[in-house]
Amino acid sequence: MEKFLEYRREYPEFYYHDYEILEEENHLHIFYDFEIPGLCSFHPEIRIPKNAIRIPYEESVFENLVFQIGLIELISYVKCTCSPRIMIEAGYVDEEQIKWLKKLYYHGLGEFLYTNQISTSMEELFDIICTEKKTSFSPFPYHGEGNLICVGGGKDSCVSLEILKNEKQNTCLMINAKTPSLESCEKAGYSSDEMILVERILDRKIVELNEQGFLNGHTPFSAIVAFISYLCAYLLGKENIILSNESSANQPTVIGTDINHQYSKSYEFESDFISYMEKNFPFDIHYFSLLRGLSEFQIAKLFSHYKKYHSVFKSCNVGSKEKDWKWCCHCSKCLFVYIILSPFLTKEEMISIFQEDLYEKEDLLELFLETLGYKETKPFECVGTIEEARYAVSLMIQKEEHLPYLLQYYKDHYPLELDGTKMEKYNEQNHLNSYYNDLVKGEVEKYVS
Numbered sequence: 001m002e003k004f005l006e007y008r009r010e011y012p013e014f015y016y017h018d019y020e021i022l023e024e025e026n027h028l029h030i031f032y033d034f035e036i037p038g039l040c041s042f043h044p045e046i047r048i049p050k051n052a053i054r055i056p057y058e059e060s061v062f063e064n065l066v067f068q069i070g071l072i073e074l075i076s077y078v079k080c081t082c083s084p085r086i087m088i089e090a091g092y093v094d095e096e097q098i099k100w101l102k103k104l105y106y107h108g109l110g111e112f113l114y115t116n117q118i119s120t121s122m123e124e125l126f127d128i129i130c131t132e133k134k135t136s137f138s139p140f141p142y143h144g145e146g147n148l149i150c151v152g153g154g155k156d157s158c159v160s161l162e163i164l165k166n167e168k169q170n171t172c173l174m175i176n177a178k179t180p181s182l183e184s185c186e187k188a189g190y191s192s193d194e195m196i197l198v199e200r201i202l203d204r205k206i207v208e209l210n211e212q213g214f215l216n217g218h219t220p221f222s223a224i225v226a227f228i229s230y231l232c233a234y235l236l237g238k239e240n241i242i243l244s245n246e247s248s249a250n251q252p253t254v255i256g257t258d259i260n261h262q263y264s265k266s267y268e269f270e271s272d273f274i275s276y277m278e279k280n281f282p283f284d285i286h287y288f289s290l291l292r293g294l295s296e297f298q299i300a301k302l303f304s305h306y307k308k309y310h311s312v313f314k315s316c317n318v319g320s321k322e323k324d325w326k327w328c329c330h331c332s333k334c335l336f337v338y339i340i341l342s343p344f345l346t347k348e349e350m351i352s353i354f355q356e357d358l359y360e361k362e363d364l365l366e367l368f369l370e371t372l373g374y375k376e377t378k379p380f381e382c383v384g385t386i387e388e389a390r391y392a393v394s395l396m397i398q399k400e401e402h403l404p405y406l407l408q409y410y411k412d413h414y415p416l417e418l419d420g421t422k423m424e425k426y427n428e429q430n431h432l433n434s435y436y437n438d439l440v441k442g443e444v445e446k447y448v449s
Contacts, residue, residue, distance in 0.1 A: 001118055001119065003116075003213075003214075004082055004118045004215065007080075007081040007083070007214070008083060008084050010038070010081075011038060011081040011083045012083055013037060013083055014035070014036050014077070014083040014087065015036075016033075016087065016089060017033040017089050018090045019032050019070050019090055020033070027047040027048060028048040028050070028052075028053075029045065029047055030048070030066055030069075031044075031045055032045075032070045033090075034077050036080075036081055036083060039209075040205050042077045042203040044073055044201060045201040046073075047198065048232065048235070049198070051196065052196045052232050054237050061140060061234070062235070065227070065231040065234060066231065069231065071088075075109065075220065075223075076202065076206060078126070079215055079216070080206060081215065084124075085126070085127050085129055087129050088128065088130040088131065088132065092132045092133065093128070093130045094130075094134070097276070097280070098128045101128055102123070102126060102128065103122065104264075104269070104272070106121075106125050107220075107263045108220030108223060109217070109220075111217060112219065113217075115217050142282075142283045142284065143237075143284070144233070144238050144239030144284060145237060145238070145239050146170060146171065147169065147170045147241075148172075148196075148229060148233045148240065148241050149172050150174075150241070150242065151172045151184060151185055152174075153179075153183075153184050153313060154180075154313055155303040155309070155315065155341075156244035156299055157181075157184065158306060158313050159299050159306065161184060161187075161188040162188065162302075162443075164242070165188060165189065169238075171196060171236060172190050172194060173228075173229055174195065174196070174197055175224075175228060176199060177197045179325045180313055180314035183312035196232055196236070200228070220264035222243075222262075222269070223264040225243075226241075226264070226269075226287065230285060230287065233285050240286045241288070243265075243288070244290060244291050245262075246291045246292065246295060247267070247292055247427040267430070270288070273287060286431075288431035290432065292429075293428065293441075294444070295384070295425075296340050296383075296384030296385070298424065300344060300392075301344055301447060302443060303341070304341060304345050311352075315333050316331060316334050317333060318331045318334075327355065329355070329358055329361070330364070332370065332371060334354065334358065335368060336384060340384060343399065358406075359407050360405050361405070361406070362405050364406065368406050368409075371386075372386060372389050372410070387422060387423065388423055391417055393406075393407065394418050398416070426441060
């Protein structure tokens with residue numbers, strides 16, 4: 001808290017000066033110009049490949065969408081000092097948009113505020129001041145067709161790829177695509193022409209400031225995905241932007257609070273984003289998560305049947321830093337994926353994926369207890385609910401004759417929780433239309449046991 005107050009006094013303003021768009025041979029190259037006076041300037045970049053441009057577009061609309069991305073991109077930089085005044089010079093935002101941004105900044109930085117022991121309110125955190133005059137763009141005829149599928153390379157996006165495999169005019173979108181994402185799309189039958197590979201390049205100066213001790217922590221990356229995907233959907237002429245966020249993403253990470261590592265994957269953010277874009281952009285582009293009606297448990301059951309993806313999918317953020325993209329088998333993400341898949345696959349299949357039995361790893365006990373909700377917080381990672389983890393572990397204890405270390409520990413200390421009613425129920429609180437709801441429900445019914 002002392003650093004927070006000190007930096008806010010020393011660096012009271014953060015500027016979003018401008019953005020620049022350069023048309024290069026193979027890319028549209030976007031540069032942003034941010035500044036913390038007295039400290040440094042930042043110039044992050046986004047590269048959008050030319051194969052993302054399939055229809056004529058209105059220049060003013062395109063520029064406004066680029067400007068909007070910058071409003072989200074700046075979160076990664078303003079957090080280092082939490083400068084109390086954010087000065088917007090690159091474009092216009094009205095009072096309603098400012099209110100929307102304040103909510104996203106506050107809840108999107110909820111984990112950051114918690115881990116840095118910062119106590120503040122939504123109104124106090126940032127004052128957003130726009131110095132530009134309102135501009136407008138002319139209505140432009142738009143009729144979208146087909147789906148833009150956001151692919152991350154984990155089991156969830158693989159399930160979406162499989163459910164949507166018979167839909168027409170699908171295109172896959174990846175931001176900073178890595179091997180698991182590309183291979184998942186290839187396994188689903190997509191060619192390179194059907195993949196849009198966007199590059200997002202952080203300014204290294206923020207890393208240097210973090211190393212010097214400036215404030216650091218989690219930012220709402222999925223909000224960046226939302227705005228970039230909308231821009232790409234517009235350029236491609238798509239009707240739908242499809243994500244793979246599940247109902248489990250709505251559960252808070254810090255028990256008894258609304259602090260959620262996955263806030264920008266939550267139904268609340270999805271609803272807010274839909275409302276924001278409908279009010280500010282006159283296009284019939286639909287943004288929704290295909291798997292919102294499913295729990296992580298249901299998704300794992302589906303994924304267990306899609307064998308072709310088992311050798312290529314990855315969800316481990318630690319292992320993503322390795323050239324060969326492996327499961328590190330030491331982090332909370334690896335542990336949760338292991339837990340949630342284990343009731344549906346044989347031990348041999350699990351070890352084939354992870355290369356070892358994570359239930360035998362004594363050094364994972366603390367993460368194990370966090371994942372199952374026996375600590376103050378769940379792991380600050382994209383993991384499922386406490387109830388799902390306990391249910392999966394309880395099923396495994398019933399299933400296994402000789403229990404490995406973590407399962408034996410659970411059995412010795414906690415009651416089994418074998419009521420899976422909630423995990424198996426379809427969540428009707430989602431933004432899918434009747435067609436996509438029926439498509440997902442139909443896939444689930446194929447594997448009802």
